[in-house]
Amino acid sequence: MHTIFVSWVLLGLLAACAGRQAEARAFLVFGDSLVDSGNNDYLATTARADSYPYGIDYPTRRPTGRFSNGLNIPDLISEHIGSEPTLPYLSPQLTGQNLLVGANFASAGIGILNDTGFQFLNIIRIYKQLEYFQQYQTRVSALVGPEQAQRLVNEALILITLGGNDFVNNYYLVPFSARSRQFSLPDYVVYLISEYRKVLARLYELGARRVLVTGTGPLGCVPAELAQRSRRGECAVELQRAASLFNPQLADMVNSLNNQIGSDVFIYADAFRMHMNFISNPQAYGFVTSKIACCGQGPYNGVGLCTIVSNLCPNRDLYAFWDSFHPSEKANRIIVQIILTGSNEYMNPMNLSTILALDSKT
Structure with a gap:
């Protein structure tokens, strides 16, 4: 009798754990170095x-492949x-129950276009x-x-961050780049938006x-x-002109996709x-x-990579930029706070807190 009772208790506990697992929403991340949590560590790139000094303020105090002194936007x-935090898709630890937490597919250097970031060699392009x-999805399917x-995919929260590299590491990479000879800036932006629309439509097809679609920062x-x-x-x-052309068109495209689908x-x-x-x-x-990066060299610490020989600021919380391109963890926290609670001028049609409240009711 006693063993039967213990078995029932164990079954009850297992069911409760499974329920909690199902309740915890999966989080999936796509994009570039602003959201890469370490996929590029597994690639020859x-x-x-x-x-070091990447990861100097991460809980382990070690570099993790995040382009940050500590936590990045997906972590927050x-x-x-x-x-x-979701594991990089290429991480050997992404198996079993870890798959149900989600996955990070992002890869530093990539853009909307396949030729963006070609100088970095092996990176995981968006397709x-x-x-x-x-x-x-096949792996999760084998598990559950x-x-x-x-259901896990349909209910997942997804973040995608693309576009900055299509300007910085493509159109403006060198004077008279192939893309700048092919397109005027306004035409290039129209082309990027039409290609990005295909990417988002494909994401929708995949469930x-x-x-969350972030625009580019002030490049x-x-x-x-x-x-x-x-x-x-x-x-x-x-570059400011490029961002100010790209972002409003991205906002319009997102709006028109939602209208086409009939759902938000x-x-x-608005990064x-x-x-x-x-x-x-x-x-x-x-x-x-x-203006000055915490880690780097040259004017504004903006030249080259952040390495062990770079200038390094003693207090990262005093700097908006960690390295020559990426915000510090403190700046990332400010950004995530606005993603959570920002008004319609930042988050359209709604902020993340509203999404979480809405989705918990369904």
């Missing part, structure tokens, strides 16, 4: 963040939805990330069955039903571009405006500067 979103997403797998204000193009620390005009699947996050807040007035956010 120069676009990597696997050596995971924190808010109450789940473990390869989508292939891996299909593979991921096809119906549960489909994505809640997707002309990152330390790398200040070092290259700025005389007196002003943001580089041409895609949520536009440009989020960044400009602390770039225009760093002191209001506790930063001493938004």
